[in-house]
Amino acid sequence: MPLSQSQLRALVGEALRSDADLDAFCSDHFPDVYRRFSDGMQRVRKVTLLLDHADPARLTELLPKPISEGQASPPAIPSASGCIKVLFLAANPPSTMRLGLGRELREIEERIRAVKHRDTVTFVSRWAVRPDDLQQALLEEQPHVLHFGGHGTQDDRIVLEESGGGVAFVDKDALADLIGILTDNLQLVVLNACYSEPLADALTQHVACAVGMHQPIGDLAATEFAASFYRALGFGRTVDEAFRLGCSALRLHRIPEHQIPRLKFKAGVDAASLRLVPPV
Known part of the structure; x- marks a missing residue:
């Protein structure tokens, strides 16, 4: 028997x-509906x-399946101390x-220094990253x-x-194979690179959440999104809230790429309640 409209809404x-x-679901599966959406709707x-x-x-058929009863979400805080480490990897041959x-890194670090929980967020950066450096950095740092x-x-x-x-x-x-082996503390992956949405999807086999880009994204948008996203995490906001605040920042600054970042999460994970930094 077909579901009623109220059942479908639920x-x-x-x-x-x-x-x-x-927005992402409608854009991917029902573009005619998505085109009817407007800013502020x-x-x-x-x-x-x-x-x-x-x-x-x-x-x-297309809607993601809801969390099964009794299925546990990952812990809200990924470390016993409530502190998180962010491993920033950069490559630009x-x-x-x-x-x-x-x-991008400077903007992120400046905003983290201004947040309530700045002492709970540590950034470690690696530059000119080569394929082997991925393993080395994850093994050494075990980031969240x-x-x-x-x-x-x-x-x-x-x-x-390359070397x-x-x-x-x-x-x-x-x-995805590498991340699956070296999950350790890892809860979130942010791929601030063009066309990275499919990679983010693949990584949610192994981590709670991942952010990827649906289309090409410019330097200004990538920097503003990332800086606002990490600032919100540092204030103890959920991953979902931080993501939405990152997109909102693009709109506030009139940067027309606010629909390019996409948040993906593992089956059974509620990004609306997952926090990486404990609220006070």
């Missing part, structure tokens, strides 16, 4: 808990448009378009958050450096 609310999830109106214009059977990665700043490709790869300064590619499966 199902959408359970499966797509954040506005970012709703209330969530309830967006859900109504989805229910009015989407095929109910297809909508039910000389032959590729220059990126403002130094500015892995941040990559650099280039991504349309065929689901990130761009690293001689050339270009080295790491594909989606290789990166």
